[in-house]
């Protein structure tokens with residue numbers, strides 16, 4: 081395939097170093113899967129730390145979990161699951177050329193992310209109010225376990241890193257929403273939806289692990 | 299984007315100006331930017347090395363005090379590891395030649411490739427901020443709890459290393475996808491040059507190990523800023539956990555440093571023996587084998603940390619297993635030389651130097667892997683000598699060999715063979731003079747990282763310092779050889795070495811899209827008759 085001839089599929093110009101739109105799509109998918117592996121390994125470090133210290137101080141983790149409100153946690157779980165579902169629908173609608181619905185679904189996904197973050201912010205605010213800060217800033221006076229501060233270190237590190245991912249995801253979804261309003265996605269070209277979608281599902285799955293580990297232990 | 303195919307147009311002159319470089323998406327140009335960056339870092343790290351050897355020339359104080367010495371030692375190690383050896387081969391030579399070896403026009407994600415370069419630059423800039431806060435004195439390993447207590451420069455250095463980690467991850471990710479998805483027609487996995495196999499195995503390590511370093515460094519920052527207590531015994535945490543996390547990355551990282559070097563050596567040895575490489579598949583699979591095993595040996599850095607005896611024995615045993623695929627490679631290279639028509643141009647000299655020095659490094663690694671012996675050797679100059687034999691004697695020799703080997707392709711110019719050989723002699727001899735005495739010093743019990751030493755260690759330390767300055771001279775001359783070649787060297791033909799891999803089938807320097815027509819591959823990479 082000589083250079084110079086541009087390949088345009090579904091309104092999208094295939095980058096010059098690919099021979100076909102399909103090759104480009106496959107490459108993007110492999111790329112995002114590898115990226116998800118790096119994310120899992122990064123969170124993996126925190127999970128390993130959690131497991132180790134949970135083994136050493138099980139009562140401390142149980143005490144910490146009592147300070148979290150499992151109802152808010154469950155609500156957030158539901159919100160994220162719903163957002164994953166609408167993300168999938170947005171891809172489905174793109175594949176079936178229903179562009180209006182694609183952008184609506186993206187909007188709902190974005191709003192779910194927003195709701196999640198607002199609820200999280202309320203929870204954080206409540207903890208700060210009680211002095212349940214991480215590590216050396218911890219100033220809660222009625223702690224039973226000497227190292228309760230460490231539970232909140234884990235809580236804030238894990239949910240903080242996860243929350244950062246939610247924010248990045250929301251940013252990406254907003255960008256997709258703008259593009260979908262410009263009708264850039266259709267049955268022949270929806271790579272960015274697919275890629276961001278996979279990222280969003282990962283963020284969702286990580287929460288599904290965080291929720292029981294932090295809210296329901298003990 | 300249509301490349302101009304007019305006579306004389308190539309990737310270097312198809313666009314002009316600094317801006318065209320800083321925004322380029324061409325893997326070859328990004329490779330050259332990495333080349334310059336790594337050379338600058340190497341000069342800085344090397345200067346620290348010269349200063350360290352200056353301070354250790356005699357017992358007692360020579361040029362700086364102990365605090366400054368600790369900073370020199372930390373900056374030397376951190377710069378050389380994170381900014382020179384890790385990006386050195388993959389991001390520079392790999393970026394340039396991986397797509398060409400595959401017959402591709404570029405890497406899979408050119409923008410991500412450029413982003414990875416910016417990550418390196420931004421990371422390096424962040425680490426520089428540490429200088430404002432009294433620098434860093436923890437050593438490149440940032441061991442807790444000291445790294446939690448010492449001055450604030452540490453936070454910046456660690457943050458910088460965190461950002462630079464992304465550079466490495468993104469390069470690795472790009473290489474894996476490129477290898478899977480962008481091979482030219484007929485380029486099956488077993489038609490790929492061994493350099494690609496080596497880079498692929500390296501990329502797997504970069505992608506799977508570096509995120510763990512990322513989270514470790516992030517926890518260390520959180521420890522310093524928030525006092526989260528995970529590594530801090532006074533808050534119920536465990537400082538040894540840091541060592542586990544750190545080595546879970548950093549042992550695979552030593553293979554991130556050496557595997558691509560092995561790839562270069564495979565290329566050079568076949569090309570200059572004019573023979574099909576002996577045991578292609580064995581070399582290819584041993585790269586993958588080393589990559590896999592290297593995830594399960596990190597405990598050999600911690601024999602004295604109080605880990606359980608059973609863990610010690612297990613780690614000792616698995617570490618020795620790494621020796622097997624490593625030795626397989628060495629045997630295959632030697633077998634390739636056997637009855638080849640060997641030419642001793644400088645790339646080959648460096649490859650043979652690699653073979654010799656790396657073997658010493660590997661064998662002393664096995665000695666260290668023996669848990670009982672390591673109790674004696676741990677944290678002595680023996681370890682310092684070991685890892686310099688592999689990182690400098692191995693990786694750096696391979697970078698130099700690869701540099702001379704591919705210089706004609708990258709810049710379309712030949713280098714001065716006479717002076718290049720002089721650099722080899724200076725570096726090779728200087729290297730042994732510097733580091734061999736350190737094995738003896740270590741066995742005699744001289745601890746590493748100390749500012750001062752007992753008077754009886756002085757004569758060997760002096761020899762070592764003279765050796766270091768010899769290496770320094772060698773690299774300085776090499777810099778002139780390279781600059782002279784790029785500016786004034788004779789024009790190179792498209793295949794000055796008569797090598798068989800694809801990059802030699804296109805002009806020197808290559809056109810913007812590497813090949814005027816996508817190559818069609820019909821056989822293996824080393825079809826010498």
Ligand code: HEM
Nearest residue numbers: 552555556598599621660663664666667676677685688689
């Ligand atoms: C057969 C292969 C190898 C074996 C069996 C081996 C074994 C070891 C062992 C057991 C140690 C720990 C010694 C101690 O701290 O007491 C060590 C340290 C080290 N090795 Fe190797 N090694 C091998 C190859 C390499 C390679 C290829 C590199 C790098 C390119 C490397 C780089 C290092 C470094 C940097 C350290 C010291 C880290 C530090 O404490 O600062 N090794 N090696």
Ligand SMILES: [Cu+2]
Nearest residue numbers: 549552598599
């Ligand atoms: Cu190791």
